[in-house]
Amino acid sequence: MENLDFSRIHRFRFEDLQILLDVNSGSVHVIDQPTWDFLDYLLVNPFETAISLMMEQYGYEEAVSVVDELGNLMQAGQLFSDDHELEGFTPHTEPIVKAICLHMAHDCNLRCGYCFADSGAYHGQRSLMSLETGKKALDFLIKASKHRKHIEVDFFGGEPLLNFDVCKQLVAYGKEQGKLHDKIFKFTLTTNGVLLTKEVQDFLNQEGISTVLSLDGRKETNDHMRKFPNGAGSYDAIVQNFQDFVKTRNGQEYYLRGTYTHHNTDFAADVAHMVDLGFRELSMEPVVAPAEFDYALTDEDVFAACREYDKLARHYLACYQKGDPYNFFHFNVDLTGGPCLPKRLSGCGAGHDYLAISPEGDLYPCHQFVGEEAYKVGTVDTGIVNYDLCCQFQQSNVLSKEACMKCWARYYCSGGCHANNIRYGGSLTQPYDKGCTLQKKRLENAIGVQVKKALLQQEAPTEEK
Helix, strand or coil, X not given: CCCCCHHHEEEEEECCEEEXXXXXXXXXXXXXXXHHHHHHHHHHCCHHHHHHHHHHHHCHHXXXXXXXXXXXXXXXXXXXXXXXXXXXXXXXXXXXXCEEEEECEECCCCCCCCCCCCCCCCCCCCEECCHHHHHHXXXXXXXXXXXXXXXXXXXECCCXXXXXXXXXXXXXXXXXXXXXXXXXXXXXXXXXXXXXXXXXXXXXXXXXXXXXXXXXXXXXXXXXXXXXXXXXXXXXXXXXXXXXXXXXXXXXXXXXXXXXXXXXXXXXXXXXXXXXXXXXXXXXXXXXXXXXXXXXXXXXXXXXXXXXXXXXXXXXXXXXXXXXXXXXXXXXXXXXXXXCHHHHHHCCCECCCEEEECCCCEEECCHHHCCCHHHCCEECCCXXXXXXXXXXXXXXXXXXXXXXXXXXXXXXXXXXXXXXXXXXHCEXXXXXXHHHHHHHHHHHHHHHHHHHHHHHHHHCCCCCC
8 A cells, every 4th residue: 555646536525424436446435534544644654654553543453454444445446446448548530420509599588697698699690590501400410420320409599499480390300301311319408488388388298308497596596697688587487487397297308407606606595496496307507707797706606606515415415315306417426337438538529529500500619609700610511621620629638638637526527618618717628727616516515415315225224025
């Protein structure tokens, strides 16, 4: 145990647990205080000194037991393991597009204060995607997906339901072309809910379209940022629509997505409110914005948000224990294996397996770059022409980011959002620091709640046969 690389492990406390993560293998261990203390000693002392300190504090037998247990874990490749899987790893050099984000409407019936898309207009002319352009986009996806059978389309905006008739026709066209080309389309639609009428709900259910619903939580929270053009809040106009819709699909194939800002760093209360409203598939995302905007997160806000994730984890577990669980997106983590190595290294597929398409048919690495000429990679007519830019995005993985190489969260985070890194980190290979802090806190809580759930399941009495 001499010269151990402590960047290969991560320790943290969650509620009453002390958790030890082996970074490379993904193994998670619940450890006792003697083991925690021994690792502290090893961090700053030679092995012999660490042993002596352990025997002074805990006695010979306990010290030997701790050393033996850690040695067994190391021998099994579950502690201080190396990253031999990375040997010879090379990402794909040619984009294989599996998903597209169709900007059905560069327009919106709300004027949300934090909208990165300039209230849907993307800093250009308000416009709707034509059926012809949409069909060309699906044709492009069929061709660009190459051997992939399952492909995905997200109807996005602005507000895509402003162009509902074209959405409907594209679903029909996708099903028709899928049969001809041996492809299976999966459609998703993101909506603010204002136009989520019964007709729309019936269509979404009939076609099995996954739906992302935008709500920021409590009425006062939501209405502070999510307003109509006349300044009125949107809460009262959308909540009933969302509740009615979710009931029609038995809680499946949707999630409610909120955004927290400087104005609601107490967002655990907003998530709890969503649960009280009957929603069980939830996400709450931090706003990302230039510091000069009054809703942007400050350093103090990030610190407060970290405490709020702790509060949210306690609420999550309390609901789980009383038999009324909900799913919080950022607490989902697979402790049994998780994604394959390329996915863990690359994370975001923007620019190579995922593209956004403007109403005019222009191709961009993702929705956050739409309208920026420097990031245009082609059109639905030409296909991808700027392969160099796509390659830059594709090569931007954990191995290309110095700040990520020794980070314990690298195989969960995968280097973060490309757009946020460029705009707020400084470059494609420089992670956005506030995002890193929040991501690591979410991950600790995610691992913690999954461990806690596993322990609770072990403790649960088994029914007599």
